[in-house]
Amino acid sequence: MNGLLYASLLLHVAACSLLTGASFLLVLAGRPKDEAAGRWERMALSASKWLALVALGAGLIWFALRAATFTGRPETALDPSAIFAAAIDTWAGKVWLIRQGLLAFAAAWLFLAGQPASRADWIASRWLLLTLSAAALVLMSLSSHAAAIERQLLVHWADILHLMSAGLWIGALPFLAALLFISSRDQETLQPFSRRALVRFSRVATLLIFALVGTGILTACHLVGDVPELVGTTHGRLLIAKVAVLVPALLIAARVRDMLAGPGSTPLSRRIALHVTVEGALVLGILGFAIAMMLSVPGKHGSPTWPFPIRYVPDPGAFPFWRTLTPQQNAIALAACGLFALGLLVSLWRRPRVLLAGVAASVAAVLAVLSWNGSTVQANPASYARSPVSYDVRTLDRGRESWQQHCPACSIDLARLPLSATVGDLFWLTGEGDKELGVPSLAAKLDEETRWSVAQYLRASATAATVTAGGGTQIRPGLIPAPDFDIVLGPLQLGTLSDYRRGRPVLLVLYSLPQSRERIEQLAKRHAQLAVYNVEIVAVPRHSSGNPIAELATASPALFPIVTEANGAIVRAYDLFAAAAGHSEFLIDPRGYIRAIWPNDEWRNADDEIEALAQQFLDEAPPDEADEHQTH
Amino acid sequence: MSQLPKFFRVLAILVSALMLCVGSASAHSGLKRAEPAANSSLKRAPAEIKLQFTEQLEPAYSSVTVEDKDGERVDNDDARVDPANASLLRVSLKQLAPGTYTVIWRVLSVDTHVTEGRYTFKVE
Numbered sequence: 001m002n003g004l005l006y007a008s009l010l011l012h013v014a015a016c017s018l019l020t021g022a023s024f025l026l027v028l029a030g031r032p033k034d035e036a037a038g039r040w041e042r043m044a045l046s047a048s049k050w051l052a053l054v055a056l057g058a059g060l061i062w063f064a065l066r067a068a069t070f071t072g073r074p075e076t077a078l079d080p081s082a083i084f085a086a087a088i089d090t091w092a093g094k095v096w097l098i099r100q101g102l103l104a105f106a107a108a109w110l111f112l113a114g115q116p117a118s119r120a121d122w123i124a125s126r127w128l129l130l131t132l133s134a135a136a137l138v139l140m141s142l143s144s145h146a147a148a149i150e151r152q153l154l155v156h157w158a159d160i161l162h163l164m165s166a167g168l169w170i171g172a173l174p175f176l177a178a179l180l181f182i183s184s185r186d187q188e189t190l191q192p193f194s195r196r197a198l199v200r201f202s203r204v205a206t207l208l209i210f211a212l213v214g215t216g217i218l219t220a221c222h223l224v225g226d227v228p229e230l231v232g233t234t235h236g237r238l239l240i241a242k243v244a245v246l247v248p249a250l251l252i253a254a255r256v257r258d259m260l261a262g263p264g265s266t267p268l269s270r271r272i273a274l275h276v277t278v279e280g281a282l283v284l285g286i287l288g289f290a291i292a293m294m295l296s297v298p299g300k301h302g303s304p305t306w307p308f309p310i311r312y313v314p315d316p317g318a319f320p321f322w323r324t325l326t327p328q329q330n331a332i333a334l335a336a337c338g339l340f341a342l343g344l345l346v347s348l349w350r351r352p353r354v355l356l357a358g359v360a361a362s363v364a365a366v367l368a369v370l371s372w373n374g375s376t377v378q379a380n381p382a383s384y385a386r387s388p389v390s391y392d393v394r395t396l397d398r399g400r401e402s403w404q405q406h407c408p409a410c411s412i413d414l415a416r417l418p419l420s421a422t423v424g425d426l427f428w429l430t431g432e433g434d435k436e437l438g439v440p441s442l443a444a445k446l447d448e449e450t451r452w453s454v455a456q457y458l459r460a461s462a463t464a465a466t467v468t469a470g471g472g473t474q475i476r477p478g479l480i481p482a483p484d485f486d487i488v489l490g491p492l493q494l495g496t497l498s499d500y501r502r503g504r505p506v507l508l509v510l511y512s513l514p515q516s517r518e519r520i521e522q523l524a525k526r527h528a529q530l531a532v533y534n535v536e537i538v539a540v541p542r543h544s545s546g547n548p549i550a551e552l553a554t555a556s557p558a559l560f561p562i563v564t565e566a567n568g569a570i571v572r573a574y575d576l577f578a579a580a581a582g583h584s585e586f587l588i589d590p591r592g593y594i595r596a597i598w599p600n601d602e603w604r605n606a607d608d609e610i611e612a613l614a615q616q617f618l619d620e621a622p623p624d625e626a627d628e629h630q631t632h
Numbered sequence: 633m634s635q636l637p638k639f640f641r642v643l644a645i646l647v648s649a650l651m652l653c654v655g656s657a658s659a660h661s662g663l664k665r666a667e668p669a670a671n672s673s674l675k676r677a678p679a680e681i682k683l684q685f686t687e688q689l690e691p692a693y694s695s696v697t698v699e700d701k702d703g704e705r706v707d708n709d710d711a712r713v714d715p716a717n718a719s720l721l722r723v724s725l726k727q728l729a730p731g732t733y734t735v736i737w738r739v740l741s742v743d744t745h746v747t748e749g750r751y752t753f754k755v756e
Binding site: 066069070072086090091092143144145147148389390392394449488491493495496498565 | 667671672675742745
């Protein structure tokens with residue numbers, strides 16, 4: 001089924017792209033003024049008829065197969081009523097119906113319309129074909145990964161522009177090659193026409209390639225994610241393969257531009273035709289990778305397998321400017337850098353020595369900046385793997401219990417675990433063991449899910465050991481993610497802590513009575529003042545009792561949630577970081593990281609610090625939905 | 633020109649080989665968060681299951697059911713995608729007795745990919 005899906009989608013998209021490219025080149029080349037040019041135009045129109053039919057047929061097969069996956073029953077692919085229902089009941093189906101309608105209109109026009117009599121008719125008919133085919137192609141974007149994942153308008157428009165540029169460039173090349181081959185055979189009549197088409201296409205293609213690269217980087221940043229996802233997931237590796245084929249195609253395109261500066265003799269036309277043919281074959285290969293990317297899990301949602309024995313770890317606080325940028329700003333900055341690099345490549349193309357020296361200098365500069373601001377550490381395939389268990393207080397509890405039960409004699413000193421070790425590294429450690437650290441292999445004793453829980457617990461414990469050794473109340477951003485938990489108030493369930501935060505800072509208070517009564521009274525009074533800074537309060541009694549609200553009996557009403565369930569797990573998880581068994585307060589920033597801890601009686605000095613930190617959070621990069629750490 | 637067909641043959645073989653190495657298609661919208669959480673143990677029976685996915689869902693082909701240890705349905709057969717949040721699937725539950733329950737979900741994201749899975753939780 002997957003092979004059929006891939007083949008039908010590839011055929012459909014290739015036919016749509018070729019149809020768009022053909023109509024684009026027909027517009028670009030202009031109205032033929034002689035018989036030979038007219039012959040090429042008739043050939044292109046004849047090919048377009050069949051391309052429209054192939055696009056329609058392959059589109060129908062693809063959606064029928066898709067409908068079968070919707071229902072989970074293969075026979076649906078042969079049931080017209082079920083396919084129609086899938087088309088009517090889903091967003092992707094409606095988009096498909098509109099696109100098939102546009103293709104059917106284009107096919108009908110191609111088969112039924114006669115040769116335009118006037119210049120105005122010719123222009124109108126060619127533009128109509130271009131509009132229909134281009135719309136059928138770019139509307140695919142409405143049911144793509146970008147449409148499913150992101151709500152950002154910028155990504156949607158980038159995806160649409162990317163599809164459009166790719167269709168125009170990829171689709172036009174085979175027809176351009178055909179035109180040039182014909183031109184080289186029939187030099188006297190066709191050469192000026194083909195040369196005009198080639199020059200115009202070459203100019204437009206430069207713009208298309210810039211659009212393709214810029215929008216490609218923007219969408220890749222949102223769909224692929226970071227370097228681990230790029231090199232460690234199928235989706236990311238397909239992108240690398242796409243770029244690897246794109247580079248020689250761009251080099252050939254640049255070579256064609258150079259050839260255009262020469263005289264238009266027949267041998268030269270043949271050489272140009274050959275170059276354009278190879279370029280066309282390469283970009284059709286790119287299309288193959290693009291379709292595979294459409295069918296694969298976006299890198300951002302995959303679990304990367306790190307392929308190298310080392311990995312790079314930036315120093316804490318390194319690259320402060322980049323850290324203040326939102327993911328969208330980061331993507332725009334990367335796209336700008338990519339376009340600048342492409343601009344340099346285009347302008348320095350004729351000076352290869354300068355170009356090579358520039359590339360070498362840039363690589364050296366990047367390596368110098370990276371080594372100045374960080375270092376490499378040992379890595380393993382699981383280093384960036386995504387934990388299948390969520391990072392919450394229950395997971396930490398389960399991890400602690402399993403660790404103590406199955407490894408009671410482990411002599412591991414948690415403070416010795418490097419802070420750069422990821423949860424994936426620790427998962428790997430529990431599987432492979434480490435004699436130096438005194439950790440045996442637990443692979444035979446524990447299933448993978450439990451080992452991930454143990455890894456989460458070890459990661460939290462190691463971070464806690466470093467923090468408590470360092471002293472002070474404030475913690476650098478991005479160091480300790482706040483373990484999640486359900487906020488339950490008697491019969492009311494307010495969701496999880498991360499749901500409740502909604503991008504706001506939260507002051508988490510672990511209290512016990514009667515020691516904490518004074519502070520709870522104070523917080524009940526200060527609640528409104530903290531709300532000015534957008535700070536929410538969540539209180540958790542250290543000892544679960546029947547009615548903690550009645551027990552508190554504050555003079556001012558406590559208008560913040562007091563958690564009544566799973567208190568033990570919450571307290572045990574957060575006590576890891578506070579290293580205290582009394583009243584403790586934790587300030588969690590809008591991104592979900594613990595930024596300050598006041599154990600025991602240190603809360604007396606906390607209020608000014610809370611307000612200062614809350615003010616500081618406003619200046620930091622706002623949280624992003626995708627940035628929410630669920631697993632760490 | 634005699635080299636041309638050979639060149640294209642080699643090119644076609646290379647492109648075909650690259651395209652065959654792309655791996656098979658697979659599902660997309662992942663379960664981002666579940667309420668009650670997987671493997672959780674609850675003191676109070678939940679009234680509803682909420683599943684938050686990574687992508688927006690197609691309501692007509694997204695479903696979730698809840699079964700007890702005997703395989704009997706304990707949900708109210710009203711699974712729906714939240715109108716205010718197209719990535720959130722919810723279903724209300726009958727009054728649950730103490731025991732272990734299995735949540736079984738199958739969803740279609742708007743990019744036409746199907747994902748399915750199951751997990752258990754316990755009511756004490």
